Amino acid sequence: MKPAAFEYHRPNDLQSALALLKEHADASVLAGGQSLVPMMNYRLAQPEHLVDINRIADLDYVREDGAKLAIGALARHNAVKSAPLIAQHLPLIAHAYEWVAHAAVRNRGTLCGNLCHADPASEMPAIMQILDAEMVLTSSDGTRLVPATEFFTGTYETVRVSGEMLTEVRIPKPPADSGWGFEEVSMRKGDFAWAAVACMLRVDNGKIADLRIAAAGVGDSAQRLTGMETTLNGQTPLVQRFEVAAREAAAELDPPETASVSAAYRRDLICALAPRALNAAVSRAT
């Protein structure tokens, strides 16, 4: 058996799960297990307690909550990908999910689990940041809301503390006239991104407005490219302008140097992918 021994808990409701997390400081939450179990198989993770939330059916939802969509801790990737509400309000998410792992992994893995794992080359952390999503962190002592832009603090690190569970992600519905773009290059489709760029914007009187753009795979965590946002907001959408802004953004990045892909190549990818994503967003914005 590859994983180290642990004590297994399978609560039937959220309150019991939170009580277990409070009682056991070294407990891990087991949702889809598509990031946690590989780590356990490698023994990079050796939690002494696993709190399996798969029987808490109340956490499995994608629903409308006023001006927001709410996605529960047990919503699987494929359920989110194919949810009618997502197709209607956030087609960017359904589109980008084509690049997230493979069907068998998406059948099991959850959006909230993926966000808590906080892989720097994972797509959804970047997308949550451009959508101004809110993370609902719940413990037996209460709930706090953290903006996605403040949730990710480093490689495999978030602001979530012991005893807390990411119970829900709340995403504001973007204005109907927004356009989006998503571009990625990876070794094979479904692998982690060498570089990925996601953006959303509106075109207001011929000028870019409300631009939010983020990148994955090019730093310690997915990150907003705020320099590009400042440079391009209020400007007319021109390819040359996108290319210049992308070069400036890439120069400021500190991408990882790995055996398969160099930091310089990742910067080149940002220079290529960001203008493509921006062009796509402009053409989708009506």
Added chain:
Amino acid sequence: MKKLAIELTVNGRVRQALVPPRMLLSDFIRQELALPGTHVGCEHGVCGACNVLVGGKAVRSCLIFAVQLDGADLKTVEGFGGAEELHPIQQAFWEEHGLQCGFCTPGMLAAASELLAETPDPTDQEIREAISGNLCRCTGYEYIINAIRSAARKLQAQDAQETAEAV
């Protein structure tokens, strides 16, 4: 270590077992259920060789603990068909040379089964997408894609025949 009692349906039969929580489903299937048709490749979710069907959905059995399957419906390659009578998907793999060494085949069958249940007449792109999480080091994939296309026709013909007989 404390073992936990589970009861699940395996290829249509109810089975009970006592499992240590850390036992992976892949090890449980091979060692406890004595069903060696499920192959274990990478054991960290990359290769797809250990894919099985849980509630009709293809999942990596190396990334689930057996204890989580309490109450579940599990189908392994042994549940498809036997040497006497192959399942139409297996028959198609046989006829179209969809395997050489056969190591990836059980996982490919699980992926193909899920695809064809949801999309009876898939495009080549949909077939490629469905098996994109399954590594094969022998065939170059083309024969597997041919096999799944052929399996789709076989299953459609079988459905049409069953409908005709029912009428």
